[in-house]
Every structure is written in C-alpha cells, then in structure tokens.
Amino acid sequence: xxxxxxxxxxxxxxxxxxxxxxxxxxxxxxxxxxxxxxxxxxxxxxxxxxxxxxxxxxxxxxxxxxxxxxxxxxxxxxxxxxxxxxxxxxxxxxxxxxxxxxxxxxxxxxxxxxxxxxxxxxxxxxxxxxxxxxxxxxxxxxxxxxxxxxxxxxxxxxxxxxxxxxxxxxxxxxxxxxxxxxxxxxxxxxxxxxxxxxxxxxxxxxxxxxxxxxxxxxxxxxxxxxxxxxxxxxxxxxxxxxxxxxxxxxxxxxxxxxxxxxxxxxxxxxxxxxxxxxxxxxxxxxxxxxxxxxxxxxxxxxxxxxxxxxxxxxxxxxxxxxxxxxxxxxxxxxxxxxxxxxxxxxxxxxxxxxxxxxxxxxxxxxxxxxxxxxxxxxxxxxxxxxxxxxxxxxxxxxxxxxxxxxxxxxxxxxxxxxxxxxxxxxxxxxxxxxxxxxxxxxxxxxxxxxxxxxxxxxxxxxxxxxxxxxxxxxxxxxxxxxxxxxxxxxxxxxxxxxxxxxxxxxxxxxxxxxxxxxxxxxxxxxxxxxxxxxxxxxxxxxxxxxxxxxxxxxxxxxxxxxxxxxxxxxxxxxxxxxxxxxxxxxxxxxxxxxxxxxxxxxxxxxxxxxxxxxxxxxxxxxxxxxxxxxxxxxxxxxxxxxxxxxxxxxxxxxxxxxxxxxxxxxxxxxxxxxxxxxxxxxxxxxxxxxxxxxxxxxxxxxxxxxxxxxxxxxxxxxxxxxxxxxxxxxxxxxxxxxxxxxxxxxxxxxxxxxxxxxxxxxxxxxxxxxxxxxxxxxxxxxxxxxxxxxxxxxxxxxxxxxxxxxxxxxxxxxxxxxxxxxxxxxxxxxxxxxxxxxxxxxxxxxxxxxxxxxxx
Numbered sequence: 018x019x020x021x022x023x024x025x026x027x028x029x030x031x032x033x034x035x036x037x038x039x040x041x042x043x044x045x046x047x048x049x050x051x052x053x054x055x056x057x058x059x060x061x062x063x064x065x066x067x068x069x070x071x072x073x074x075x076x077x078x079x080x081x082x083x084x085x086x087x088x089x090x091x092x093x094x095x096x097x098x099x100x101x102x103x104x105x106x107x108x109x110x111x112x113x114x115x116x117x118x119x120x121x122x123x124x125x126x127x128x129x130x131x132x133x134x135x136x137x138x139x140x141x142x143x144x145x146x147x148x149x150x151x152x153x154x155x156x157x158x159x160x161x162x163x164x165x166x167x168x169x170x171x172x173x174x175x176x177x178x179x180x181x182x183x184x185x186x187x188x189x190x191x192x193x194x195x196x197x198x199x200x201x202x203x204x205x206x207x208x209x210x211x212x213x214x215x216x217x218x219x220x221x222x223x224x225x226x227x228x229x230x231x232x233x234x235x236x237x238x239x240x241x242x243x244x245x246x247x248x249x250x251x252x253x254x255x256x257x258x259x260x261x262x263x264x265x266x267x268x269x270x271x272x273x274x275x276x277x278x279x280x281x282x283x284x285x286x287x288x289x290x291x292x293x294x295x296x297x298x299x300x301x302x303x304x305x306x307x308x309x310x311x312x313x314x315x316x317x318x319x320x321x322x323x324x325x326x327x328x329x330x331x332x333x334x335x336x337x338x339x340x341x342x343x344x345x346x347x348x349x350x351x352x353x354x355x356x357x358x359x360x361x362x363x364x365x366x367x368x369x370x371x372x373x374x375x376x377x378x379x380x381x382x383x384x385x386x387x388x389x390x391x392x393x394x395x396x397x398x399x400x401x402x403x404x405x406x407x408x409x410x411x412x413x414x415x416x417x418x419x420x421x422x423x424x425x426x427x428x429x430x431x432x433x434x435x436x437x438x439x440x441x442x443x444x445x446x447x448x449x450x451x452x453x454x455x456x457x458x459x460x461x462x463x464x465x466x467x468x469x470x471x472x473x474x475x476x477x478x479x480x481x482x483x484x485x486x487x488x489x490x491x492x493x494x495x496x497x498x499x500x501x502x503x504x505x506x507x508x509x510x511x512x513x514x515x516x517x518x519x520x521x522x523x524x525x526x527x528x529x530x531x532x533x534x535x536x537x538x539x540x541x542x543x544x545x546x547x548x549x550x551x552x553x554x555x556x557x558x559x560x561x562x563x564x565x566x567x568x569x570x571x572x573x574x575x576x577x578x579x580x581x582x583x584x585x586x587x588x589x590x591x592x593x594x595x596x597x598x599x600x601x602x603x604x605x606x607x608x609x610x611x612x613x614x615x616x617x618x619x620x621x622x623x624x625x626x627x628x629x630x631x632x633x634x635x636x637x638x639x640x641x642x643x644x645x646x647x648x649x650x651x652x653x654x655x656x657x658x659x660x661x662x663x664x665x666x667x668x669x670x671x672x673x674x675x676x677x678x679x680x681x682x683x684x685x686x687x688x689x690x691x692x693x694x695x696x697x698x699x700x701x702x703x704x705x706x707x708x709x710x711x712x713x714x715x716x717x718x719x720x721x722x723x724x725x726x727x728x729x730x731x732x733x734x735x736x737x738x739x740x741x742x743x744x745x746x747x748x749x750x751x752x753x754x755x756x757x758x759x760x761x762x763x764x765x766x767x768x769x770x771x772x773x774x775x776x777x778x779x780x781x782x783x784x785x786x787x788x789x790x791x792x793x794x795x796x797x798x799x800x801x802x803x804x805x806x807x808x809x810x811x812x813x814x815x816x817x818x819x820x821x822x823x824x825x826x827x828x829x830x831x832x833x834x835x836x837x838x839x840x841x842x843x844x845x846x847x848x849x850x851x852x853x854x855x856x857x858x859x860x861x862x863x864x865x866x867x868x869x870x871x872x873x
Contacts, residue, residue, distance in 0.1 A: 792825050
C-alpha cells in the first residue's frame, strides 16, 4: 500500500499542472537558488501565495514598492497613469554598482543607436538592457502574477550566477502593462472563486462578463497601440522605451486553454520585410534557451507555427523596427484558478511557472548573447543610415487645412524620436496649395529611417496572404492628410523650418472685431464637433449652412460651415465674444466675425438653406454580442476628444428604458439578436417619431434584416468552391478570404452632409470586414462609393477586391420621421483613424437634416 502511495506522489510531482496543490516558492523558482531573507517574499506583503489568488493591481503595486524599499538592486518609477488613475510602474533592476551609475549607462546605451557615435563605444563594458513586460491583456493574468516572483528572484537571489547577470544587464521590469484590465479581471475571478476550486469551463469564474478584462478603461487592445500610441499607457511606455532603447523586450500573453506554450519566432513568411534578417536569427537562438528551460520542467511548447512579426503596433514587433528584438510568449490560459483542458486540469500556478521559466531563460540568453545583441543594435542603425543614403526618396511631407489633424500626426511621429519640421515655405502637396504653417516635413536621413518608412509606405504585394493583425497602417492616409514623397531632386535641407514642438498646440482666434450680427466657422477643423457641441451645451442657437456663403472681404464658407447669429441668442454680445474667443483657442479653429447677412452672389444668412442644429442626446448599445473594441472607440472619441455625453446602455435594458430621453442611437459592429421583440417594436416607434440611428458593419445587417432600413448586400460567389483542394490547406484558404485590415479609396460626394468638412472627392477608408453594401438605385443615396481601383495599401484577395469595386461605404434609409445611417466600415478604428472620425460625427450632428430625397 505504501508503495502505491509513494508512486502516486511521484506521478503527482511529474504532472504538477494536473494535481499539485501546494505551490510554494520551490515550485516556481530555480531549485539551486538561495535567497536573502531580508528581502520580503510576495506572500509576506500581499497576504497569499502566488497563484492561490489572482493578484489585484493594488497589491501588485504594494509589493513592488516594498521590494524597492528592501533591495539595493531595485529602483522604482511611475512612468504613466491609466484613465482610472492607476500607476504604471517600471522597476530598474541591476547591480548596486550599475544603479549608482545608471544615468551614465543609459546615456551610453542610447548612443549605441546613433551611427555617428556608436563606433566609439566599447561593447565589452556595456550592459545589455532587457525590458520585460507582463499582461498587456488584463485577463491574461499569468504574466503579472509571474512578475511578482521574477522581481523577487532578481532582488533576493544570491550567488555568482545572479551577480554576473546583474553586473552585465539592466532589467526594466514592467509588472502590469494594463493595470485597469488586470484589476477588472482579478476582481471578477477572485470574487467568484469557490473554496473547492471549480475547473468547469461552464462555471461563472471562468466566464467573465462583457467587456472582459482584456482591454483598458475604454476597451482598447493596448497591444495594438505601440505604434499609434493614442492612449496614456502606450504613450508612457513608448517614452520609456526610447529613454532606454532596450536590446530585448518580452511580451507575456495567454491563449486558448487547450493550447500549450508558444514562443517566437512566428511564421517566417509573415515577417515584415523592413525588419532585418538578423533580428529573426537572434530570435531563433533565444528560442533554444526557452526550449531547454521548458524541457527541463516538462512543459509542452511550439514555435514558428502561428503568430507573426508584421504589424509594428504590437509589443513583440515594435522593438524589431527599433533595433531591438521583441519576443512574444503565449501561455495556455486557465482563465480562472483552474480549468479542464485536453491535457487535464490546467491550474493557474502552472501557467505562472511557465511565464517565470521563460522570463529566466530570456535573461540567460541575453546575458550569454550580450555582445550579439549590442552589436545587432549598433549595426541596425548603421545599416539604416546607409539605406537612407542610397534611398532616392529623401523626405515625406504632409499637410492639411485642419491644423489639428496635422499636429496630431506630427505629435505621433515625434513620440517615436523622429525629427519632424515645419516647412519654411508654402507648398503644393498632392495637388493642393498649402501655406507654410500647414505643412510638415519628415526627412528620411535620420536614425529612425526604417520606422519612418514603416509609417508612410504603401504596400500591396505580400509573400503571405494571412496576417495575425492588420496588413497596413499608412499614417497620412489614416489621418486623411494630403502627402507626398520628395526625391533627391525635389528635397533640400533648406526646406526645413522650425523643428516641431509638441508643446505648441494650434490655437484659433476670432478674425475681425466683436460683432453684434453673427459669427461663423468652417467645418474643416478636427475639433469643429467639439466647438459645436460646447455651444449647444451652453444653450446657443446654431445653424449649419447647406450652401456656400460669403463673409467679410469675400471670404467664402463651404457647405457645413456653422453660423452663430448674435441677435437671437439670450446672451450679451460681450459674453458671446468671450465664449467664442475661448473656444477658438481651445479647438484651434478660427471664428470669423460677420457684420451683415446680405450676400447677393450666394445665400444670405437668413436663407432656408441653413438648418438649426439640435444638441445630440446619444445612447450606445453595449453588452453581450457587441464588439467592445468598436464600442470603446466611440466612447473614447466622444468622451475624451469631443467632451460629449454618452449613455452606455446594455442591450438587456432596452426593454425598460424611456427612449424619449435620446435622439441618437449608436450601434457598432456586433450581433443584436438578444434584443427582444417588445424592445424592437419600441425602437421602431422611437425611430418613426424622428430618432436617428448611426450603425456600422454587422449592426447594419441586423437593422436591414429586422426591417429598420433598406440595405442590401453583395455576396461572394466562390466559383471554384467545388474544385478539389487539400485538407491541409483549409486554414490558409479560409484565412486568405478575410480582409484583415487594408486601406481603400472611395469617391465622396462632398456636398452631402455626411461629407461636410472634406474638400477632396477622394477619401481613404480603412476596412477589415467582408460586408459589401449594394449601391442604391437612388442616385442621391450613395454619398461614399468605393472606386473602380480601390486598393491603396494592404492585402485583399482578388475575389473580394472585385466584389468591393463600386459598392457603397455608406447608406441612408428613411423610417417614418427618423433616419438610419449605415456604414460598412469602422470609421473610428483604434483611435488613430482621425481621417474618418468627421464622417461619424457628421452622422450624429447632421443626420436629422439630410434631405429625405437622399434616402434609399
């Protein structure tokens, strides 16, 4: 009997993820290591063993500060705050000698990225820099829980091995890339954990409520924001990255429960061609260290079969275009504290141990390959400088009539330590004349040459037809700006004016003297909706011009321009002038004083062609079935950029709420089958009485199938569907049919209210769906149509491209007194598609005034 019990214990030890219960430090940490007893263990500070509960962000922060207080190897810094005011921390961990000289080490390390100075540096005496980042998706929590013990080991371990590592390495340990998501997720699973741990996948603990803990406060996927850097977490992180220029960055994730463990390299055919081959060589060499470490503890793993290194907006790929090596780790997720899997019961501590193990294998690899990584970084920037010299293109220029869209793109570029300048002189850009202050110039001959190319290039040919994420992100197209490339024949340094200063934001002003008649502003400005909404919130009567009209000195105002008549307001002329002056400065929009309403050549200001604008009272449906990404992008846009009120209404509440409180309903991509029949009837009555629905993607399909609007869709006719194909090609064939994310040209009717504020008929739009809206038979009902040669950048299959040509990107359908406005695409994609935000805002503000003759 004793032999059987002993055998059972041995088997239990060999399969810890199935049976082990007592997860102490020896389970996670190297068996041969000894530790300084004066350094607190995580359990001594957070009150439980690592893996017993999911770490909450506040306790994680407490432990990291306790560690920094106790150890001379650790310095701690808060580098940013989330929207929910949670700190983002980085621990700088190295030998005490290095920490005492840390600023000099940092300065020399950054010099390694400057081809003019890098050859003067002695690599033998230079520490490598490793940035270790955990759980950018808050519900992929094994990473942040692993960070507790990785930090403890680095702070407390003793012996020659750790001393050598710390003497030769500076470690930047970021324990939680996504504090808000981690806190949301830990609260969910901890509050639903039973004393007798349930591993049932159907259990509430393993099925978090919408929107889940993956995202940040506004439901953004932070692992797609490294390049756009639109969110505070990313902006702080990118600044920290460039402050140090690390050699390696690790990005610890989770994947499906029935998976094992993945480490890079990813699929070679899906690498970005701008990344040098040596990056992948180093990645592969590191992989051998991960494999050895995982072999030692008996963990299954795989590599090179999935994921890719194409989109530079991901944490594991952004380093690759910055002279470093990014490494993605993906651990099968228990989601809660345990979950049944095809490999047995997957327990949370086991997932943590794999993350700890590969953290240590990373440090071992970097330490033993230190000179390789340092030399790679030096060569990366030297070779980039050589490529810049050979490149016949010497600069990119971009411009806009809208001061803020140009400013925000310049701001984005500058965040990545790229030099950018104002133009010295006026310039014609893409066929449009711009004054010098509207033009920005980005020279290519600078250390970040490769990253600049990645930001501006258009690419339509690819080695592979599958992408883990989007296939293009051309930034001037995303911002809707006119831009062009300057060759060696058309560029000279004499074009460069003052360097761009992010602290100098555009400021608008009132042009003309204080008026007792009216004021007007054009709708070109990115923050024109904010200015309009502020006026409506303050009770102003405001009108939009549906025809062009003239102002002082013959100034012509385009359709969509806004007038504020003075005489009909219930405010003094001084108050009006003061308010408008303040709002002009805040929004960067010039407001013109008008002294008369008479215009014999156009329309006078009392014309019927001006429509009164009502204040939007907006609700957006959220909850199960709705895309949290798309919903979060709308929430962020309205709340953060336009300072507009928005009610987030769960679908389940639609039955009981009073719809009369609202005049606008937003429905983003998703399935809305859970809307009950009574709720549908109530919604139809509200719409019939004058409501406006602004819908996108699959929400448009739902509305069409439910009888809310007249929208018909094209279907892909797969002519060779009956052809014989190999079973092994199923995934590739199906994946190639998707539109993972590409940019297309549309033709826009700029006289239509949906296009107010645009001055060119060619409009780039981002698309990542296969929703093809048929053109309406009503010639006035197709305000945005895909061109006959629509592909501007990115991948699309030939069949999808042929189907897309000539289809509509937007449709308007009347319903009683109300209107449904449907878009086939997400106009607010990831907060960096500034160029199409205005269309979405036009739908909100101007939807009710669209002529009914323009309906489908």
